[in-house]
Amino acid sequence: MSEVKLGTYICRGCGIGDRLDTAALSVVAQKEGKAQLVREHDFLCSADGVATIRQSLEGGEVNQVVIAACSRRSKTEAFNFENVTVARANLREQVIWTQPDTPEARELTQEMAADYIRMACAEVKKMHVPAASANAGTNKRVLVVGGGVSGMTSALEAAKAGYEVLLVEKTGALGGWTAKLYKRIPFREPYADPVETPVHELIAAIGKEPRIKVFLNSTTTRTSGSPGQFSVDITAESGNTMTENVGAIVMASGFSLYDANKLPHLGYGKSPDVVDQAGLEALALKAAADGARIRRPSDGREVKNVVFVQCAGQRDASGEHLTYCSGYCCNASIKQAMYFKDANRDIDTNIIYTDLRTPGNGEDFYRSAQKKGVSFTKGRVKAVESAGGSLTVRFHDLILNDERATVTGVDLVVLATGQIPNSGMNIELKAEPEKADDGHGPSVEVPVPVPPKAASVLNLTYRQGPDLPQLKYGFTDSHFICFPYETRRSGIYATGPVRRPMDLVQAVEDATGAALKAIQAVENASLGRALHPRSGDLSFPSFRREGCTQCKRCTVECPFGAIDEDEQRYPVFNEGRCRRCGTCMGACPVRVISFENYSVDTVGAQIKAVDVPDEFSEKPRLLLLACENDAYPALDMAGMNRLQSSAFVRTIPVRCLGSVNTIWITDALNSGYDGVMLMGCKHGDDYQCHFVKGSELADYRMSKIDDTLKGLNLEPERVRTYEVAITDIARVPQLINDYAEKIKEIGMNPFKGF
């Protein structure tokens, strides 16, 4: 950009004019902020106020804008100017609304406002207008991996919306598990009887859809690229490989049943009359084909007495088997019991359960089974024994507390074994970790994928491994509540039971959502814009090659596998995969990574712009780096609720705590701040971090900063990290005040004035 012409616009509305001396603020903007133009307005977000700004922009008087008014989260429509950098000084939510409206408080409130003006002026000067990535991928085809109900649904939904789809199925036919079912659990009123599966309908619909191309007996043997420009090798059983380009990928690789061979105490493998739920479906299909009743596998006699064992190898507290509940199998057993009762009411059907979990309308289905005479027994099955041509089920009756309850003369036992995801290879299983030692701080352990037990599904060529990262129990990582479809690989969406255990109804809904996400991805990618969660963001990280020490830290720490390496071990940023979190920027020890509008300098300049009073003023300065996704909105809302907090704090929003570079902390402490607070999202298995690993990495880095503090002869309390959720509205001011108290206790930073 040519000459910098900074315009600062100070609003007097919303009580700002009453509480602050705006004329004095104008002087600060002019003298210290070096603004060429300063305007005050009674109502800046009004049409007239906005027009004032537009006029000076159009007249060329100004090419950088500071708006000193409300929070950057307010009035975003009004203060939206193209091709110009804008910084906001939050005088409303976080200055006047957090301070008491008393004559005594005026001085400190005014000082706060002046600092925020200095900070915004300093920030905007370091910002540049981001230009869309030049490497935008414009392919809008969707690849769907897996031809079960989830995959077929995603394919059909994307096709219906006008997108071309490639549907890859490993076996010789579409349909997946559902094709192996005799009937499905009812999904609409009156929820009373098993109904036909949707498989034939879906297959027929796919056959009629010209936008869908089906690859049977095929797998994806290589996947590279990024949203809008993936390149995928589809290899047929014959070995024939075709390379196709797609814009987004839906991974619907489904589930496998937990292996019942691991449950010999329940008789599996010992008697052919003990089957899992899939085994029973096969028997039911065969019976239907023969026009006969369901027969015992051992001798072909009609089944007269069947026992269903719920949670077989599931919800196992010992951890030997699955510890989770698959959620669908209670209803599935009820459905299967009805196969018998609907054919012959005299067949004894007994479902032995510990908790019958039939969510939603499953409750009606359960009641219907009771009406049909299916027996339900609350108990824990201990053993299934086979003797004299029939089976005996031994269980602990939990209602009658009878440890030695039995059902004898049983013809068939069905085990409800539950789903395990087909998520390919676990890329985070570590073999001998590679050490990345760069001489800057602690060494990083670079995870090296172990040779897979499970074959890879996607065979990604990413530096970080060939499949999607997993969270718990091998299901692909996604945030259960906030962004369930997002995996940690941009433009690749997991759907169906590979994501979490689910039934057909849920899978269809899930797959429809995944199709929509894929469409969003190809559309955003074609415009060179970020996908979730900074959707629409045009900025992307770049690095200064000359400064880079090839330490690999960014590559390793990027939560989304966006960074590969070139032959010389320099990082290669795949903008399409990048979520713009800035974690790489926070990681880089030599600070060569930056965004046009967010960098080590934009934040560093703000930190330095704050006026730090001397040691004897009794006016400490606290720096608060707040995650813009949760902590910053919580702070704003605390202001809206007029919850007061210390006037000594200066808050800077960051994209993610992961983007916090430790240089900011040491700079702040070196220049006399008395303490630094970092507020980010919860991390761990039930993380709330929008960038999955950002807050965790920040926490890790801060745990290492203690040494630096010791080196400076500073107390470790000078830096504190907090987990804050967007709902912690009452808590954040409390945290600030408690911390201010703490700092008062330990005293001022001895570095002031140096």
Add this chain to the structure above:
Amino acid sequence: MTELNHKMVEQYRNDFLKEVEANVEEGDWVKMCMQCGVCSGSCPFGPDWEHPPQEIFMMIRAGKRDEVLRSESMWMCTSCYNCIVRCPRELPITHIMHGLANYAHRLGIAPKMNPTRRFAKIFWDNIAKNGRVNELDLSVKLYFMDGFKKGVKRAIEMSTVGLGMLKTGRLNPFGLVAHRGCKDKKGIQKMLKKARELEDRRRGLATRGA
């Protein structure tokens, strides 16, 4: 009496649930219980029952015929209707409890000395005879059911209540010798006999019993 019991055991073999469904008032609701335990938790007598309603239902399904029918539990029910109001599956629990008690009694296997059973029997005989309760006769029989000494003691304990009833005309002091009964005693008795016959036929029970 136990002849009938034998007959039922033969007829239903292992399937006590079926027996209950066919012979106990509202018995076909038993299978609908989902074992939530709300009834047992709601029952003011819950802690005093050996087998509270939820457990009784489970025992029926588990085929524990003797334990259920010989139990004192369902005789504890005071018809407060708490359980019916709260049962998420809308089982008529109170009625089933009385139905079970009644069935056990008919089979002759209800606990002989259970006070509720004895009171019910005295009450029924009293009212069925005359078509109207004879309070004095009922009280005397009730107080003296455990022998003369206990009877006198109970009568003295209850004397203020008795006097109150006398004053308000709720107790005929000459009831033992001159109870009027209702107008058509014979008609009432015939009606009750017919009703019993109809019910027994419906249930396939032999026409006899208590």
